[in-house]
Amino acid sequence: MAVVSVSMPDELLERLDQFADEHGYTGRSEVVREASRNLLGEFEDTRLEDRELMGIVTVLFDYETTSVEERMMHLRHEHEDLVASNFHSHVGDHYCMELFVLEGQLEDISTFVGKIRATKDALTVDYSVIPVDSFDPISQDN
Numbered sequence: 001m002a003v004v005s006v007s008m009p010d011e012l013l014e015r016l017d018q019f020a021d022e023h024g025y026t027g028r029s030e031v032v033r034e035a036s037r038n039l040l041g042e043f044e045d046t047r048l049e050d051r052e053l054m055g056i057v058t059v060l061f062d063y064e065t066t067s068v069e070e071r072m073m074h075l076r077h078e079h080e081d082l083v084a085s086n087f088h089s090h091v092g093d094h095y096c097m098e099l100f101v102l103e104g105q106l107e108d109i110s111t112f113v114g115k116i117r118a119t120k121d122a123l124t125v126d127y128s129v130i131p132v133d134s135f136d137p138i139s140q141d142n
Contacts, residue, residue, distance in 0.1 A: 016028050016031055048129060051133045051134075053103070053129050053130065055103075055104075056101060057116060057125065058100075058124075058125070059097065059100075059119075059125050060097050061095065061098075062123065068120075069088075075115055079112050081104070082104045082108050083101070083112075084102060084103045085100070
């Protein structure tokens with residue numbers, strides 16, 4: 001197995017080690033391998049390829065970091081054919097949340113999410129995707 005060096009803030013490293021201890025992992029390498037597989041799997045889900053999808057993306061950032069807000073506005077305009085709606089809200093005393101509603105194909109949504117995740121100073125990025133091309137709530141199993 002190859003050895004990889006990764007740079008990360010001390011706080012994130014501490015959280016990673018704590019997570020490994022609390023959840024019975026043998027160490028941080030095992031956590032990073034699993035997280036990597038999960039991240040790659042998110043973008044390789046062939047069941048969602050060639051389907052019309054709806055995606056929800058939420059981004060949390062410190063309101064004093066105007067570069068994040070500017071980047072979000074730029075991405076919205078750059079992907080105006082994908083972004084169906086966008087909502088900005090203040091959260092607590094120091095944070096902002098940006099919510100995007102997306103409509104499109106998996107490749108386009110994945111590209112958009114990747115650009116958001118690559119945004120410096122974004123604190124959290126979360127998203128979900130559901131197919132809407134053949135949605136039939138009556139036939140859904142409970």
